[in-house]
Amino acid sequence: MHTVTLIPGDGIGPEITKAVTDIFAAAQVPVTWEEHNAGLTSFEASGELLPQALLDSLDKTRVALKGPLTTPVGKGFRSINITLRQKYNLYQNVRPAQTTPGIKSRYENVDLVLFRENTEGLYSGLEYYDDRLGIADSVSRVTVEGCHKIVRAAFAYADKHGRKKVTLAHKANILKLAGKLMLDAGKEISAEYPHITYEDKIIDNMCMQLVIRPEQFDVVVTTNLFGDILSDLCAGLVGGLGVVVGANVGDDAAIFEAVHGSAPDIAGQGKANPTALLRSALMMLQHLGEKDHATRIEDALNKTLQQPEKLTGDLGGKASTSEFAHTIIDNLA
Template sequence: MRQVTLIPGDGIGPEITEAVKAIFAAANVPVTWDEENAGQTTFEAMGELIPASLIASLKKNTVALKGPITTPVGKGFKSVNVQLRQMFDLYSNVRPAKTTKGVNTRFENVNSVLFRENTEGLYAGLEMFDERLQISDSVARVTRVGCEKIIRAAFVYADKHGCKKVTAVHKANILKSAGALFLGVFNEIAKEYPNIQADDKIIDNMCMQLVAKPEQFDVIVTTNLFGDILSDLCAGLVGGLGVVAGANIGDEMAIFEAVHGSAPDIAGKGIANPTALLRSAIMMLHHLDMKDEANRIEAALEATLANKEECTGDLGGKAGTMEFAQNIIAKL
């Protein structure tokens, strides 16, 4: 039995978390939940965004499943997600985007995985503001070590899963220093994997290519800001943030998460779609080498998604959150 830290989050987080817990219980997944929370609800109740008890749980369990978290706006708080990533060096943000039968989109045969560097770049927090001149400077810190870790993670994944191509996305034509460092490290590491095709795209061209012919991409690796934008673009190709998984992975810890927002406008109504969190939980099971359980739940989820009537409203159905979960359970 494996203990996992469970962070329900805010808004619809607790509802979709309960749905995932029910599906795991029905599938007899050998996981026990160590439940802790973070975010706005926790701040209002305890006076802190990230309680010490959550940090202790994460350090003990080294694997977590996290619902959507709200960081209070306009009060000077740093994003909870960013804090956790930097606190535990979760340098690899992994976002699969795959076409699903029953989820209508403009594209077919999309099947890519994006690796986004998660701790540096423009999100490193290196900002300066000159009050007198009203000038703001944000520094994009890119390090060789950071580039090596995220690029190697992408190639290791591609090699392990039989992927044919890894594409680096950059802006080396303009960002002569940072872009050149990222691209140079990519070309060095690519030589270690002669069986995998390696190519690169400038970020603006990449956006055009993704919305014109997304099926040409397999594994994508890029820096923090570009990855933040591209991961949502890729989600849009396959049905939106409500149906895609996400993970923040480091050498010592992994946090799997729903990448959509907390949707306070529908919180408590029992209509939220738990697919994104469930797919993240399935990723977590693969990470824990519980492949049989992961494959069973994934097959049941995809069979349910293929039948619109059994899905939540955002997918064209009429099922509530727990009814959707029960439809999945019936197919296990």
């Protein structure tokens, strides 16, 4: 039995979280949940955006499933997601993007995995403001160790999962020093995997190529800000943020999450699609070594996605969140 920290989140978070836990219960997945919330809901209830009880649970379980969180904007609060990633050194943000029968998109045969460095770059939190001159500086700190760790993670994943190519996206033509660190890491580590094709692309060309012919990419690795942008672009190739996986992984801890927003405008209305959080939960099961349970639920989800009348409104159907979840339960083999 695995103990997992469960963070329902804000807005639609509790609804999609219940859908996932209901499916796990029906499938008899060997997971025990320790529920602790964070974000705006937590702040309004207790005055804490990131309660100590949640951190204590994560310190113990080292794995979490997280719904969408809201950090109050313009009030000096630091992003909860960034805080968690840095506290637990979750340096890998892993975002698969794959076309799925039943989910409409403009493309076919997209099957790629993006590795985004998750703790450095422009999200390092190194910002300074000189109110005398009206100048703000945001420092993009990139380290040799950070570049090597994320590139090695991408190659190790490709090797383990039979992927054939790794593409490193960068801006070394302008960012001469920071870009060079990533390119040096790519050159050094790719030599250890001669059976995997390695290439690098400048980030603006990378964006264009993803839109023109996304099926040419397999595993993509890049820095924090570029990865933040590319991950949403890749989600758009396969149906949007409501259907893609999000994982934040370190050497001894991992947080799996829905990467879409909390959608407060539809909260409590039973309209939310739990697919993204469910798929992230299935990646969590893979991480925990529960491959058979993950495959069984994934098969039920894919069967449901090909039943148009059983889908939530964002996918063209009329089902509620709970109805969608119960169709997946009915489709469990």
